[in-house]
Amino acid sequence: MDIFLSFITTTAFFTMTWANLLMIVIGIVFITLAIRKDYEPLLLVPIGFGMIVGNIPPVEGMALSVYDQGSVLSMIYYGVSQGLFPPLIFLGIGAMTDFSTMLSNPKLVLLGAAAQIGIFLTFIGALYLGFSPSEAGAIGIIGGADGPTAIFLSAKLAPHLLGSIAIAAYSYMALVPVIQPPIMKLLTTRKERLIRMKAPRVVSQREKIIFPIAGFLIATLIAPGAIVLVGMLFFGNLLKESCVTERLANTARNAMIDIVTILLGFSVGASTQAQTFLTPQSLLIFGLGALSFAVATAGGVLFAKFMNLFLTDKINPLVGAAGVSAVPDSARVVQVVGQKEDPHNFLLMHAMAPNVAGVLGSAIAAGILWSVLVL
């Protein structure tokens, strides 16, 4: 009987707190959003379930949680905490990215740069709120709308905030279809939303092969801190475009990225134990994250309008919103918002250009922040 009673006291019913319960509910909400609303299901289902797993209070003396040395979860989480998973995801993204639209309309690359203003304004905002420069840099990168980049940089600059930053980044990425349209509509007139853009030119295979090598050299000679992320992105793209490594490209964009996404999503979710996650800082990070997404979207749209002052072939300013690097969700949002005004206007192809440029821009921004703030 004593053994039974002592076992009962080790059950999670005795150690569970309201905060753990709240996190479990949030995990269930994530899963529900993924299933019912189709919001980033490949990410929200692993993260949501990870949140449920991570908030079952561990038994004292047993290595169970992400933070217990030697536990299975801690070994999986090693890929997150040491920044191993994000570059592997970038390899997969590179192997599935087609840079053709960007190569056919290079001026749209600048929209990918403009949207990175969200990162740097949020950095200033986080400093104002009292975060240290390293923490502010890690929080600012949420504005890049790029989960792997956010995880990579926070693992390097502010590992103690990694859980909150990762959850904020992925939550807002999932909410791109909700956050972006009102801002896009607010900053554009109907006439602007109706602009039709010229069809992109055909890009030769040779251009596609040369670009990843040249793009990598340019980006990393300017910002060497971006070597890992940009390197893997362009390496993956070269595997795809070289036409001689189709098997490797296939593995990178299918099996490998899926495996890494499962491990990353699940372990990030499991790292959100209420005791470390439910803090005032997390709330601030969520607030700053929402702000940075809004600023990034506005930055892209407004810069497109600015460019239109000088261009004869006008850009539909909605395309600027795709400068945030949530690939391909923000490009899809541009297409949806554009088609609401004109069902025969196909902006998706054009929006993919700033979208992939945004991936590049946020990786470069991460490299810059890492180089400057780690010193």
Next chain:
Amino acid sequence: MNNLVLGFENIVYANGVTIALMGMLIVFAALLIISLFIVLLPRVLPLLEKIVPEKHHQHAPTSSTPADHEQVLAAIGYALFRKNAESLPAK
């Protein structure tokens, strides 16, 4: 974290504005140079073509040929025909 002490002096002490401006400038510079490279690339390619002509043999199957498309279309058509035929009311 500095116990949430709000203030503009945090930004000043950390050189926040300088870092933000410099960061934005570098991102723009990098993407602008990439953009210029993309503009120049089609003009350089004809020169490259003279030095290293492009070979048109395939090392690995990369994309489907028109013949493949026809076979796929035929298969889809047949499958649809079978499906529709099964769903038709029996006479």
